Amino acid sequence: QKEVEQNSGPLSVPEGAIASLNCTYSDRGSQSFFWYRQYSGKSPELIMFIYSNGDKEDGRFTAQLNKASQYVSLLIRDSQPSDSATYLCAVNPTKAAGNKLTFGGGTRVLVKP
């Protein structure tokens, strides 16, 4: 089992709809969770981070964390073509030395006009 798992997609979403991305992790003691967006040929950029159970909203993005079920999700409301990218889930496992992150393989999102 991979430490951080994401559906590779592509997740095809009509413009204006909600894109829902899921991520599961294996280390129950993980404390911090991050979502990055990576456009093709570019480096990742931080979208959101979440540490506590529940929802965290930032503009059109909402991160949801459920530590009991070991999943974290990202909702993108009012999806735009510019949201088309690969979204990376990253987790800071408890056993990780040097505070390094473990990344999922990413979910490719395609927003169609």
Next chain:
Amino acid sequence: GAVVSQHPSWVICKSGTSVKIECRSLDFQATTMFWYRQFPKQSLMLMATSNEGSKATYEQGVEKDKFLINHASLTLSTLTVTSAHPEDSSFYICSARSGGGKNQPQHFGDGTRLSIL
């Protein structure tokens, strides 16, 4: 805030050349910097973790004598690919965090695309 600058953006050079890539945190002090490599259509692969003033910690399978990392100050880390060969061609990306526990996010530079002929 939290800007990480990486230079150069592109490098094309002959096989056997050594290439140095710089990673700078512009508006914060980075106690820890990370170096990743990403091949086309693949995930980020962590190569090493560097802490200011100490030796880098390399991931399993990464040759520390080939990928030299120096983190001499709180704002600068360098990666030198020594005697580069075509199989070293990849997208190299650094990230930096300001320290202070596990909750600090990593901020990424723009990456360096390395092509070895």
